[in-house]
Amino acid sequence: MSIIVQKYGGSSLADDEKIMRVAKRIVDAKRDGNQIVAIVSAMGKTTDYLISMAEKITSSPPKREMDRLLSTGEQISMSLLAMAIHKLGENVVSLTGPQAGIITDSSYNKAKIIKIVSHRLLNELENDNIIIVAGFQGETENHDIATLGRGGSDTSAVSIAAALKANLCEIFTDVDGIYACDPRIVPNAKKLKIVSYDEMAELSILGAKVLHPRSVTVAKTHGVTIHVRSSFNHNIGTVVKEVSSVEREGLITGIAHDFNVAKVVVFGVPDTPGIASLIFTELANADINIHMIVQSAQIGNKNDIAFTCSLEDAEEARKILQKVSDEIGAERVLVDESLAKVSIVGSGMTTHSNIAARMFGALAKAGVNIDMIGTSEITISVVVKSSDCGDAVKTLASEFKLTSF
Numbered sequence: 556m557s558i559i560v561q562k563y564g565g566s567s568l569a570d571d572e573k574i575m576r577v578a579k580r581i582v583d584a585k586r587d588g589n590q591i592v593a594i595v596s597a598m599g600k601t602t603d604y605l606i607s608m609a610e611k612i613t614s615s616p617p618k619r620e621m622d623r624l625l626s627t628g629e630q631i632s633m634s635l636l637a638m639a640i641h642k643l644g645e646n647v648v649s650l651t652g653p654q655a656g657i658i659t660d661s662s663y664n665k666a667k668i669i670k671i672v673s674h675r676l677l678n679e680l681e682n683d684n685i686i687i688v689a690g691f692q693g694e695t696e697n698h699d700i701a702t703l704g705r706g707g708s709d710t711s712a713v714s715i716a717a718a719l720k721a722n723l724c725e726i727f728t729d730v731d732g733i734y735a736c737d738p739r740i741v742p743n744a745k746k747l748k749i750v751s752y753d754e755m756a757e758l759s760i761l762g763a764k765v766l767h768p769r770s771v772t773v774a775k776t777h778g779v780t781i782h783v784r785s786s787f788n789h790n791i792g793t794v795v796k797e798v799s800s801v802e803r804e805g806l807i808t809g810i811a812h813d814f815n816v817a818k819v820v821v822f823g824v825p826d827t828p829g830i831a832s833l834i835f836t837e838l839a840n841a842d843i844n845i846h847m848i849v850q851s852a853q854i855g856n857k858n859d860i861a862f863t864c865s866l867e868d869a870e871e872a873r874k875i876l877q878k879v880s881d882e883i884g885a886e887r888v889l890v891d892e893s894l895a896k897v898s899i900v901g902s903g904m905t906t907h908s909n910i911a912a913r914m915f916g917a918l919a920k921a922g923v924n925i926d927m928i929g930t931s932e933i934t935i936s937v938v939v940k941s942s943d944c945g946d947a948v949k950t951l952a953s954e955f956k957l958t959s960f
């Protein structure tokens with residue numbers, strides 16, 4: 556018998572009717588002769604609602620309690636879905652992350668899965684049960700609950716697929732697959748048939764919401780093929796897997812954008828060895844992830860250091876840098892939160908030299924000013940005003956022919 560891991564996102568489980576429809580789909584897959592483990596997200600906007608409840612109590616909730624609270628969303632949907640499957644006449648058991656043996660580190664809010672102790676899952680499958688697992692959560696070694704970061708149920712699903720050596724990992728969502736850019740911004744964006752792990756990892760890290768970034772790296776490490784598809788129809792979606800250069804289409808595979816970006820600048824930093832190390836060590840000690848880093852040319856033995864981080868980390872970064880800046884005699888610290896990052900991703904760019912020129916030329920023609928630029932082997936990112944983000948994505952989609960008509 557094949558093991559199939561399926562994951563259903565919040566919009567696919569938003570109300571009782573949708574839960575019944577998902578239950579039917581799971582039961583059909585079981586009756587086709589498969590063993591099914593389904594991972595669920597919280598219903599609809601439940602996680603946002605839980606966050607807003609906490610905000611009414613305090614602006615700085617203890618991270619442990621916040622994770623405890625957020626983990627309840629998935630526990631509601633798992634139980635309701637199990638009831639719906641039971642109603643359709645199949646054996647079913649729902650399990651929380653800890654019950655499913657998902658062990659994480661203790662970085663609340665952005666925990667990483669360290670291992671999956673899979674004997675409970677295997678026993679339940681052996682007993683002919685369909686298993687529903689609450690996504691987005693696991694248990695720390697101190698037996699507390701930790702969550703994996705927004706969108707983390709994708710990572711729960713891929714990790715479980717890897718642990719069980721599942722034959723298939725299907726991610727069901729509210730769009731027909733992965734598009735070259737967010738269909739909410741470019742409605743006629745091209746749907747991709749296949750995307751490589753490396754390109755998808757970059758697209759996710761750079762803001763494409765459709766897959767949680769860590770799910771793609773876990774899939775690559777364990778060779779899990781992911782099929783992203785709609786829970787509202789039976790169309791073939793997009794397959795994420797290792798892709799040979801023969802299968803690759805086009806220079807640029809996709810465009811990602813991200814509003815969750817803040818720029819932090821430290822002006823007038825003394826240009827002496829060890830200063831950059833001091834700044835970034837302090838930020839790393841506070842668990843703040845840095846994305847783009849730019850150091851300006853030296854003027855009068857001083858330079859400016861700018862970097863980007865997520866909006867949630869911006870205030871803490873400002874406080875830390877204010878302190879460091881006083882210690883090292885830098886001039887001032889500035890934080891800009893009205894920005895967006897727009898990135899093009901494609902393995903094809905490694906063999907073409909004019910991609911950056913085409914990107915910047917198209918943005919200039921559209922009147923979009925570029926604030927910062929960053930590159931990796933298969934990406935070019937620009938930071939722009941958040942109000943320019945939509946225009947930038949549309950312009951680049953047209954420049955690199957990423958629309959279907």
Ligand code: ADP
Binds near residue numbers: 766
């Ligand atoms: P789920 O609740 O199923 O996890 P998400 O909201 O996390 O769903 O992800 C699906 C959404 O991701 C889509 O509705 C779409 O608007 C957005 N999205 C952003 N970039 C892309 C892309 N390149 N391809 C497909 N969807 C994208």
Ligand code: ASP
Binds near residue numbers: 564565596707708
């Ligand atoms: N419910 C969580 C969120 O909204 C996790 C997920 O949906 O994957 O981010």
Ligand code: MG
Binds near residue numbers: 706709764765766767
């Ligand atoms: Mg998601």
